[in-house]
Amino acid sequence: MSQPTVGILHPGSMGAAVAACAATNAAAVLWCETGRSTASAARAAGFGLSPVATMAELVDRSDIVISLCPPAAAEDLARDVAGHRFAGVYVEANAINPVRTQRIAALLEPTAMVVDGGVVGSPPVGGKTPTLYLSGPADATARIEALFAGTAVRAAALGVEVGKASALKLSYAAFQKTSRVLVALAVGMAREHGVDQELIEVASRRTDSYLAEPEYVAKTAARAWRWGPELEEAADTLAAAGLPPEMLRAAASTLARWRDVKDDGELTLTDALDHLAHP
CATH class of the missing domain: 1.10.1040.10 (N-(1-d-carboxylethyl)-l-norvaline Dehydrogenase; domain 2)
Incomplete structure (x- = not known):
């Protein structure tokens, strides 16, 4: 299988570092610069992420979208992605409760495959190795495990039930x-x-x-x-x-x-x- 293009939503300290690890096994890692701060732009550039002008472009070009943002923004971001008819794998990796994760899955399915994700540990920089726990459709979680294979992010699947990782x-x-x-x-x-x-x-x-x-x-x-x-x-x-x-x-x-x-x-x-x- 060819390397996927990955989109990262809101490249904060955790998101940008995780996205940089994904770049090891991805064709490109994209982020949307519209509405983001100069600090976000500098962080994304420092991790070698590729900017795009609009969310529509990010969604259209991405095979996998990873959402890592403040909890309050999780559903609005998912709704935005769903509005662009995303048809790839959506990794809901925010620190939100299982009910909210399931609501997000309902927003995006059946057009997209939704993987519930939970990062435990510090951002993968300076020798730190967090674990990204995953739950959801087996084919989709396998793709995310392959995306982070050989990187500082350890991916571990917990089963097919969305909500377990959260x-x-x-x-x-x-x-x-x-x-x-x-x-x-x-x-x-x-x-x-x-x-x-x-x-x-x-x-x-x-x-x-x-x-x-x-x-x-x-x-x-x-x-x-x-x-x-x-x-x-x-x-x-x-x-x-x-x-x-x-x-x-x-x-x-x-x-x-x-x-x-x-x-x-x-x-x-x-x-x-x-x-x-x-x-």
């Missing part, structure tokens, strides 16, 4: 991201009473405790604009399963206090805690 992604995010929020609250509480260093010392005796990594609080704050919506999606998934969603909604509310430090790579632990206490 559920796994959100289940992991619910634990991992909420745990980081709890670290920030614990360190903030301890700092208020002058025992933050003692808290960290206690935690450092346990090698498996996130409390032993307080420096990650600043990274959590810079990523809060993305993590909060993911936890809201995870809370919706809990509610749909009859499980209590309140803990995750509270974590999302806490993350919202950091909305003004989006992607701030210079943020320190002290800065992050100050913003948390006085948003």
Whole structure:
């Protein structure tokens, strides 16, 4: 089979890096520059992605379209692609709940084949190797596995049921991201009473405790604009399963206090805690 042309929707830090890995086994990787920021353009150029002027051109030329965007935009993007009668493989790889993923599949089928995707791990740069979990039609998931063969993205199929990959992604995010929020609250509480260093010392005796990594609080704050919506999606998934969603909604509310430090790579632990206490 000839190499496919791939379209990436919204090449953010994760999307652009994943798309660059796809380029290993693709004829070309396209992105639509209309309405995107100069930062997005610079990022796409840095990863060697090819710009096109319109979404219609991207959809028309692509055999595979990968959607990696903020959760709120997922359905609007899918609706836009469906409006152009896309007839290839659509990878819905956003951090959204299984019900939304199934709605997106209904929008695009039967014209397109929809694969549910969930990325677990950091963007594939600097030696990092995330896993792209997949669920959906076997032929379509096999094409995506072949697309990422031999790259820093490990593709793993979970079965044919759309929604499984989304559920796994959100289940992991619910634990991992909420745990980081709890670290920030614990360190903030301890700092208020002058025992933050003692808290960290206690935690450092346990090698498996996130409390032993307080420096990650600043990274959590810079990523809060993305993590909060993911936890809201995870809370919706809990509610749909009859499980209590309140803990995750509270974590999302806490993350919202950091909305003004989006992607701030210079943020320190002290800065992050100050913003948390006085948003």
